[in-house]
Amino acid sequence: MEEPTTTVPKKRQIYVGKITIVRRIVQIFVIIFLNAVFWDSFLKIDLSFFQSMFRFVPFLSSPRSTFSDSGGFLELMLGSMVARIVPFLLFGLIIFVTIVFGRATCGWLCPAGLIQDLFGWAGIATKNNREMGITTHAYVSRLKNWILGLILLFIVPFLFIADNNTYLQYVQVLGDFGKNPLGFWSLDEFLFVFVPTITQDIATSGNLELLLSNWLYIVQGFFYLIIMILTFYYPRFYCRYLCPYGAITRPFAKHAITALSRNPTKCVGRKECGKCEKACPMQIRILDESYTRISGNGECILCGNCKQVCDKEKYQAIELSFFKS
Numbered sequence: 206m207e208e209p210t211t212t213v214p215k216k217r218q219i220y221v222g223k224i225t226i227v228r229r230i231v232q233i234f235v236i237i238f239l240n241a242v243f244w245d246s247f248l249k250i251d252l253s254f255f256q257s258m259f260r261f262v263p264f265l266s267s268p269r270s271t272f273s274d275s276g277g278f279l280e281l282m283l284g285s286m287v288a289r290i291v292p293f294l295l296f297g298l299i300i301f302v303t304i305v306f307g308r309a310t311c312g313w314l315c316p317a318g319l320i321q322d323l324f325g326w327a328g329i330a331t332k333n334n335r336e337m338g339i340t341t342h343a344y345v346s347r348l349k350n351w352i353l354g355l356i357l358l359f360i361v362p363f364l365f366i367a368d369n370n371t372y373l374q375y376v377q378v379l380g381d382f383g384k385n386p387l388g389f390w391s392l393d394e395f396l397f398v399f400v401p402t403i404t405q406d407i408a409t410s411g412n413l414e415l416l417l418s419n420w421l422y423i424v425q426g427f428f429y430l431i432i433m434i435l436t437f438y439y440p441r442f443y444c445r446y447l448c449p450y451g452a453i454t455r456p457f458a459k460h461a462i463t464a465l466s467r468n469p470t471k472c473v474g475r476k477e478c479g480k481c482e483k484a485c486p487m488q489i490r491i492l493d494e495s496y497t498r499i500s501g502n503g504e505c506i507l508c509g510n511c512k513q514v515c516d517k518e519k520y521q522a523i524e525l526s527f528f529k530s
């Protein structure tokens with residue numbers, strides 16, 4: 206066995222190992238083939254025939270397709286609540302997928318995750334990458350729980366409104382928020398529904414003023430511009446701090462069957478190495494986690510960055526494990 210290297214990294218470095226290559230292929234496959242924008246806008250293929258079959262497949266969203274009302278599990282779940290149907294099946298699916306695969310959906314499938322990974326890479330490549338202070342990181346991580354809580358506060362009452370008139374009045378009061386509760390907070394929705402829609406509208410009409418005609422467009426545009434700038438400095442900024450899907454899956458991801466573990470007999474620790482922590486886009490204190498499970502309080506997205514960097518350093522201390530608590 207080759208001697209391990211012992212240089213402690215000061216800054217993050219980009220390392221493209223086998224896991225990253227496979228993950229990028231999967232992410233690109235998903236972004237192209239599970240995204241109706243591609244089929245609908247580029248290939249001009251009408252997917253509505255498959256609507257009933259693919260209703261539960263996430264990321265199917267498109268400006269012109271009927272899927273656009275509900276792009277992912279959480280959007281569908283909230284949409285179902287607005288329609289006064291308790292989303293047992295969808296919530297069960299979210300729990301099941303998360304219990305089995307943890308938040309691998311965030312690390313391997315989410316299209317907004319790929320875009321954030323690329324922005325994060327750009328930040329690292331230009332040496333602009335930063336780390337959030339430990340306490341600040343812990344506090345700001347809770348923001349996504351508050352966002353989810355706030356959305357549910359307005360949406361759960363739908364399930365208890367029996368009277369049709371009251372229901373219609375409540376729908377009217379909530380307006381666009383009632384129609385698409387996750388809309389404003391979803392980076393996926395912004396990147397894959399809002400941006401293509403507005404681009405298409407401007408291209409068709411040739412009228413740039415369309416962008417400035419609605420104050421909500423301007424607020425949304427600025428908001429996500431700031432998010433993407435922050436992602437350049439802090440990888441996966443949206444996933445870490447704002448994503449409501451991350452908030453709903455986190456409690457289950459803590460107990461997922463699939464997780465990473467760290468072999469104490471192989472790991473040399475933070476002082477000697479610590480490269481895994483520098484490679485983690487979710488800023489998880491891997492070396493403070495239990496040996497049997499690296500979960501980061503449910504924040505691990507199973508991207509494998511830590512494992513591949515540890516393998517590269519020849520320590521091979523991080524392993525994929527199953528059924529470990």
Ligand code: SF4
Binds near residue numbers: 479480514
């Ligand atoms: S797990 Fe691997 S990369 Fe992390 S400190 Fe231990 S030896 Fe280094």
Ligand code: SF4
Binds near residue numbers: 486489491504511
């Ligand atoms: S702990 Fe490892 S697998 Fe989990 S998010 Fe961090 S780098 Fe990725």
